[in-house]
Amino acid sequence: MSSTDTRPRSALVTGAASGMGAAIARRLDADGTRVVVADIQADMGAEVAASLTGGMFVEMDLSRTESVTAAAERVLAEVGTVDILVNCAGFDVVMPFLDTDEDLWDSLIAVNLYGPLRTTKAFLPGMVERGWGRIVNISSDAGRVGSSGEGVYSACKGGQIAFTKTIAREVARSGVTVNCVCPGPTDTPPVRRTLAEGGERFMQALVRAIPMRRLGQPEDIAAAVAYLVSEDAGFVTGQTLSVSGGMSMC
DSSP: OHHHHEOEEEEEEETTSSSHHHHHHHHHHTTOOOEEEEEEEEHHHHHHHHTTOOEEEOOTTTTHHHHHHHHHHHHHHHOOOOOOEOOOOOOOSOOOOOOOHHHHHHHHHHHHHHHHHHHHHHHHHHHHHHHHHHEEOOOOHHOOOOOHTTHHHHHHHHHEEEEEEEEHHHHHGTTTTEEEEESSSSSHHHHHHHHHHOOHHHHHHHHTTTSSOOOOOOHHHHHHHHHHHHHHTTTTTSOEEETTSSSOOO
16 A cells, blocks of 8 residues: 555454454454454454445464465455454463473464465465555563463463564565564463452452553553554554553563
């Protein structure tokens, strides 16, 4: 998209059926972007897409290359272009590394690391060809500083950060920016489940560890993404932004 192109931008957000992904989809929609909701959860994803202006849902299993390829072909055929890609989908199983096995490693890596690689491979060429694009990878502070019980997940998220910086360098002269948002503890369904398992004392200890004394909200992450995909961030690329209420400052 050139600076004189006035057509509405289009975005694809993975993991947009709930939590941070849904908040990002709604924020981009409110900002005038046509949003494609991509998720493996068809019913919930379709519901989010229906709530958007001109929203579209596409079922996408990030652990399977053929699913990502087929979904990308459908989106490009129906929407025409994807100007903004937000890789938000991910999952984790919290347990000590010595209790994990390679089947779990493969599952975590397939979604959390290979997923963004697959979607970037699918949509980045069009951005480079048009001379404009935005990619935002939703990593985690676990990928920056580590997190007990999340060894493989942290490795994947650290890999996302390194991938972000590398692609940012490779396409910097093509009008495409690539950045990373690292949420801290955020009030999403998976975090709520973890907190419920840990009990009230665990919840209180977590909140005390956050200088702002609250969990992040999905809208906090969406606001960071909205900035990074905007023209205001046109000279920002290869960066990692922690949105954690001050929990991680390094």
